[in-house]
Amino acid sequence: MSLVIAHHFHEGLCFTPISLKYFFMRHLAIPCFFCIILPLHAQTSEPSERKLNEAVVTARPNINALDIRAKSGVVQTVNMKLLLNKPMIDMSMALQGSVPGLVVINRGELGEKPQIRIRGNSSLRRGDAANEPLYVLDGKVISSDAFLTLNPNDISEIKVLKDAVGTALYGIKAANGVVEITSKRGNAIGRLTASYSMNLGVTLQGRRGVEMMHTKEKLEFERRLQNPLAPGYLYSADYIRRAYPTAQDLEQRIAAGQRVLDSLSNIDTDWFEELVRPNLYQSHNLSLRGGNEVTSYYISTNFSSQGGRLPGNSTNRITARMSIDQQIGRIGYASVGADMGYSQIETPNGTDVSPSDLVYLLNPYESRSGKLWSYGNKGSYYTLDDLLHQYSKTGGDKRGGVNASINLKPWEYLSLDAVAGLDFVLNEETNFTPSTAWSERESGARPNERGRISRSKDTQQNLSANVRLTYNRNWNNVHDLTLGANVDAYQSDLDNTSLTGYGVGTKMSAALINQSLTGNRKPSVSSGTERNRQFGVGFVGGYSFQSTYDLFASYKRDASSLLPSNHRWNTAWAVGLGWTPTQYDWLKSQDIVSNLNLRVSLGQTANLSGVSSAATIGTFSYHNTEFYSDTRLLKLQALYNSQLKAEHTDTYDASLSFELWRKLSFNFNLYRRQTSNALLDVPIPLSNGFTTMTRNIGVLRNEGYEISANYRILSHGDVRLSARASLSYNRNRVVSLYFTDRLYLNDSDPLPVFEVGKPYDVLYGLSSTGIDPDSGLPNFISAQGNPMKLHDNPKRSDFVALGFTTPPYTSTFGLTFEWKSFTLDADFYYVSGGVRRYNYKYARMSDEAYRNAVAGMTDKTWWTKGDANKVYHTRFVSSASQTLLQYANSTNVGKSDYLRLSMLSLRYRIPRNLLQRIGYVVQYAYCGVQASNLFTLTSYAESDPESGRLSGTLQPVIAFNLNLTF
Structure with missing residues (x-):
């Protein structure tokens, strides 16, 4: 054999x-x-x-993946080898930096869904529903939640479609770009191949948000703040002399206070090290592939688990997949696939005393077993055990899907392809706060009202079908003609149910909800269903002459049940041209430019992502509190807009690709994407009975460029070295607001939501010159250049643009070094051009002196007249007079640039002679060490520069990897 x-x-x-x-x-x-x-x-x-x-195997489940798209459009492929080198449980985060223009942003703790965008937001509406790309797995549409739980080991290819040439085939669903996923299939070699891979390692603590005060500084800081709730002042000589000026035992009291301070000084707890711990990471994958020339199959299963930075935070996932490809005589193939997945996410974060917050609240002179000055109330104090396990959230996704496709070629030049698929996701979530929680005991609720539980169950079902007829003929490798037509249908069903109740005590059971409660703790139940149907007819054509000149055109009409009948049908079209001069005979003979290709394209796609039926059609629900006799009243869910139209996105692309000396490859894309009829929920007069209505409000533009390059630096004998890099830039701005130049949520709001000529994600704030050395108060400057006082209400003209909250630049750099059986890969990810506001959550004034503060604040706070170059204002500012401090300003924002070592992998291919000693049981094997997100370098001084949250840092993972093929 x-x-x-x-x-x-x-x-x-x-x-x-x-x-x-x-x-x-x-x-x-x-x-x-x-x-x-x-x-x-x-x-x-x-x-x-x-x-x-x-x-x-020629089975092709994704029948929209036509080769002619890539000849004139922007279709980029993810390097699956590098993606599998990242030990990450989150499929979405593993894509970060894989393709220029595909931006993945971590939002927070482990298990939280990241933000994914292709070339920025295409709608004025914020959130994933309106701006995330379309996901297509083997020809069937899947939800973003289903994509999140996919097993990367089951995927053979991921393509990212960015321009109209690639997305117009999908019509109204694809205005935000498309991520096409192709799963692994069986093989037709007549033998069974079994593969097992394993990752086993640890997750590290990650980046510390800010350095907090140690005991010595904290006690001195408390003394200066002069709040007797803090021991640094309560036991100081300053306070004792002030409180007991005539006491005969004054010196004894001072001495006793000093002994307490000395005792506290002996404790110096680093709560980051105490509460944030390393954890375990593991992933196991088993797959079977086999078949013959007639029938082939693929079966796999995977289990992955990752522990979070804090106790009680973890993610566990199980997936399974099966596919069968059957040859149908000599005319084609039929394919059937099924997949399932289950994921469970647990977190203790969600209340005011989340463990991640305690890191920045507890004092260094406090310990696990002692009383907590930071959580005292009228002489009673809590311990750490009282604060831990105060909240838990458990969420689970159950996913299942089936798909079937048929690829027939009844005649030499004609093919008939069809695919249908069902994707189903059930999301269940339980939030529980026991009656013993600090937040419940301090809420003022009676004992029989304490303990809160909420449960929700959401289902999403996507049913899609597509039939395509394609004519393709090649004449003597000179003329290549492709003509096609397709009909597709899509249906999405959403169903949600939720309940919230109180009085459950310490048991996490909805059966214990106190049904007799009234007021704001009255039990509540809600439910809703929604259906969206789409139908489309499309045509596509492509022509290539001598593989030198390429022409592509597509036209598609889509109808959506979400729109009023008079605006139901929308059009998507695209035209693309390609030119490859290196196909000329006089260029084929030279060795310098081995490939040169230019492409241009333009097109238009409609968009209804994130639009609900209540925005366009009269949709009613039962009223929970109003009745007529014994009959529940119906209420209109929203003020619907019968004239609402779909957004229309016009896309323009130009691309240049070349290769020099068969070593250096370079790609450059220049694009503009402009969305007209952009939708937004805008304020309306209260006399309508509603506060907002969805309207076509303006025009949003995204434009930029994308560059990628690969260079094979060295290839000599057993030594190989290559480098890769990419850079993408996206600039967005509001081109037009149909009825105004600035849009506000209400008449009293000083900050605009959007402004013509400004970026979509601009951060507005006030101009500040810092802390006045004479008064210790922050100095702000009005639009007229006049000083502003803290209690002044700023005018709209006083606010200026401070920067962009979404960084416009993302780039990557990577190296691959090979020597004999060793392979070393490293990837860096760099983000720049954005800003974030410091929330100063850890900056304490006198009223919060009993909780820890950021290190160095004692020296950076204004204490007396003449203190210059200070960061924090005087402690004598009351919360009532801090009107201007609630806004961002030029001194409390920082650059959110960061550089991350996103992947490091060292692999060793085990030699054949060593495998032979175990009797050829293992045919191929390699092992190694893999790491992801090892470190992050940033000038951002506060929290995580990516998520903006103190607890949001991506966890570094280091794992041992083993791959065996039998």
Whole structure:
């Protein structure tokens, strides 16, 4: 028996035939991006072209993945080899930095869904529903929650479609871009191949948000703040002399106070080290592939688990997948696939005393077992045990899906393809706060009202179908013509139910809800359903002349049930041109420019993402509190807009690609994407009975460029070195607001939501010159250049743009070094150009002196007249007079630039002679050490620069990796 072991080199995919008797090796380079093991039927030293072709299954579930798109459009492929090198449980975060223009932003703690955008937000509406891309798995539409739980080991290819040429085929669903996922299939080689991979490691603490005060500074800081609730002042000589000026035992009191302070000084707890701990990470994957020339199959299962930075925070996932491809005579293939997944996420964060917040609230002179000055009330004090386990949130996703496709070629030039799929996601979440929680005991509720539980159950079902007829003919490799038409249908069903109740005590059971409670603790139940249907008819054409000139055109009409009948149908179209001069004979003979390609495209796509039926059609629900006799009244959910239209996004793209000396490849994309009829919930007069209505309000523009390059630096013998880099820039701005230049939420709001000519995500604030050295108060300047007082109400003209909250620049840089059986990969991810506001949550004034503060604040606070260059104002500012301090200003924002070592991997391919000693049970194996997000360098002085949250840092993961193929 012979085996073909496929392993990745720079030239492509190398097939190594290995005779188990003679142990010979020869290489045949075939461009590809995935690794497989192919047993050969015959014992031969030359792998025949026929045998290799037989191993390629021609089943094609994603029938929209037409080759002609890439000739004139922007279709970029994720490097799955590098993606699998990242030990991360989150599929979405693993994509960060994989493709220029695809921006993935971590939002917070482990298990929280990240933000994913392709070339920025395409709508004025904020949030994922309106701006996230469309996800397509093997031809079926899946939800973003389903994508989040996919197993990367099951995926053979991910394509990112950015321009109209790639997205117009999907119509109204794809205005925000498309992520196409192709799963692994079986092989037709007649042998079973089993593979097992494992990652086992640890998660580290991650970046410390801010450095908090140690005991010595904190006690001195409390003394200066002069709040007797803090021991630094309560036991100081200053306070004792002030409180007991005539006491005969004054000195004894001072001495006793000093002994308490000395005792506290002996404790110096670092709560970051105390509460934020390393944890475990593991992932196990088992897959089976096999079949013959007629039937092939693929089966896999995966279990992954990752512990969070804090006790009680974890993520566990189980996935399974199966696919069967069946040849139908000589005319095609039929494919069936099924997948399932289950994920569970637990977190203790969600209240005012979350463990992540305690890191920045507890004092350094406090300990686990002692009383907490930071949580005292009228002489009674809590301990750490009283504050831990005060809240828990448990969420679970149950996902299932099936898809079937058929690829027929009844005539030589004509093919008929069809695919249908069902994707189902059930999300269940339970939030529980026991009656013993600090927040419940301090709420003022009676004992029988304490203890809160809320449960929700949301289901999303996506049903999609697509039928495509394609004519393709090639005349003597000169003319290549493709014509096609398709009909597709899509239906989305949403169903949600939730309940909230109180009085459950310490048991997490909805059965214990106190049904007799009234007021704001009255039990509540809500439920809702929504259905969205879409139907589309499309046409596509492509022509190529001598592989030099390429033309692409598509046209699609879509109807949506969300729109009023007079605006129901919308159009998506695209035109693209491609030119490859290196196909000219006079350029083929030279070795400098090995490839040169130019592409331009333009098109338009409609968008209804995130729009609910209540915004366009009269939708009613039962009123919970109003009745007529014994009948519940119906209420209108929203003031619907019968004239609402779909957003329309016009896209313009120009691309240049070239390769020099077959070593350096370079890609440059220049784009503009403009959304007209942009939708937004805008304020309306209260006389309508509602506060907002969804309207077509303006025009939003995104424009920028994307650059990527790969350079094979060295290839000599057993040594290979290559480098890769990318840079993307996106600038957005509001081009027009149809009825105004500035849009405000209400008449009294000084900050505009959007302003014509300004970026979508601009951060507005006041101009500040810092702390006045004479008064210790912050100095603010009005639009006229006049000083403003703290209690002044600022005018709208006083606010200026301080920067962008979304960084416009993202870039990556990576290296791959190979020596014999060793491979080293490293990737860096860099973000720049954005700003974030410091929330100063840890900056204490006199009223919060009993809680810890940021290190160095004692020296940076204004205490007496003449203190210059201070950061924090005088302690004598009352909260009532801090009107201007609630806004961002030029001194409390910082650059959110950061550099992250996103991936580091060292792998070793175990030699054949070592594997032979165990009797050929293991045919191919490698092991190594992999790491993700090892460190983050940033000038941002406060929290995590990416998420803006003190607890939001991505956890570094270091894991041992083992891959075996049997």
